[in-house]
Amino acid sequence: MTPKRTLAIIFLGMLIGLAFLFAPLNAPNQTAQLISQQAPKGGDFTLQAYDGDHRLSDYKGKLVLVYFGYTYCPDICPTNLGNLSVAYRQLTQKQRDQLQILFISVDPERDTPERMKQYADYFEANVLGLTGTPANLSEISMRYGVVYHKVEDPNNGTNYAVDHSAFTYVVDAQGQLQMQLPHATTPEQFIQTIQRYLK
Numbered sequence: 313m314t315p316k317r318t319l320a321i322i323f324l325g326m327l328i329g330l331a332f333l334f335a336p337l338n339a340p341n342q343t344a345q346l347i348s349q350q351a352p353k354g355g356d357f358t359l360q361a362y363d364g365d366h367r368l369s370d371y372k373g374k375l376v377l378v379y380f381g382y383t384y385c386p387d388i389c390p391t392n393l394g395n396l397s398v399a400y401r402q403l404t405q406k407q408r409d410q411l412q413i414l415f416i417s418v419d420p421e422r423d424t425p426e427r428m429k430q431y432a433d434y435f436e437a438n439v440l441g442l443t444g445t446p447a448n449l450s451e452i453s454m455r456y457g458v459v460y461h462k463v464e465d466p467n468n469g470t471n472y473a474v475d476h477s478a479f480t481y482v483v484d485a486q487g488q489l490q491m492q493l494p495h496a497t498t499p500e501q502f503i504q505t506i507q508r509y510l511k
Contacts (some may be wrong), residue, residue: 352457354481354489359416359442359452362429366442369487371412375509376483377502380458381476382419383431383441388478392495393435396480399502400437408438410485410510417443418453418460419474456481456489484509 358367368376377396381389396413403411415432417423420443428441443449453460460476478495482505493505 352489353455354483355455356487357448357452357455359444359448360425361440361442362425366440368414368483372487373485374410374412375485375506376412376414376487377506378414378416378456378481378483379479380416380418380453380456380460381478382417382474383423383427384419384471385474385476388476388495392478392480392497393437393439395497395499396439396502397435397437398499399506402499402503403506407506407510411438411506413437413439415439415441416449416452417441418449418458418476419462420444420446420449422470457492482509 356367356369358365360366368378379389379392379396381392383389393415400408400411400413415428417428423441423443425441425443428443432439432441444452452458458477458479460474463473463475465472479492480497480502481489482491482493484490490509491505493501
């Protein structure tokens with residue numbers, strides 16, 4: 313293992329540790345306690361989709377599930393979005409109409425709005441792909457407790473990885489960040505959470 317790769321792994325561990333330190337851990341069946349009293353505040357944002365700007369507040373009145381990742385992600389993102397897709401297809405039409413899934417890129421260098429749409433459409437779950445400037449994404453990520461880090465590899469050129477946290481953020485119909493669900497949340501757990509907030 314190269315020294316750069318070792319440093320990247322150590323840095324990722326520190327980022328994940330910070331995520332657990334500052335993030336609300338009130339997901340179902342989770343026993344870990346919040347160490348810091350300053351939980352992510354969430355809040356409104358504006359990002360770009362294939363058809364122009366979208367604000368989180370555009371979906372006020374709906375339950376919104378927000379996931380941060382990137383289209384070149386080899387496993388974590390497809391797993392999480394795949395489970396969300398399975399859950400979505402088991403909902404009633406009325407429940408689907410009250411739900412919006414947002415997939416936000418942490419790799420704006422490669423993830424254009426058009427690429428985000430193509431990737432999001434693959435899951436057939438009304439997923440809207442969003443991207444923005446690095447500065448905008450960084451500011452939003454801090455408010456949501458998201459951590460990510462580009463892993464530079466001079467041998468791979470543009471075929472780099474982005475290490476990132478993998479929570480799904482639950483935003484209620486009033487636009488308030490309520491909770492986060494961990495990576496590999498099952499379709500059944502997604503459905504339970506959706507039904508809980510749609511009541």
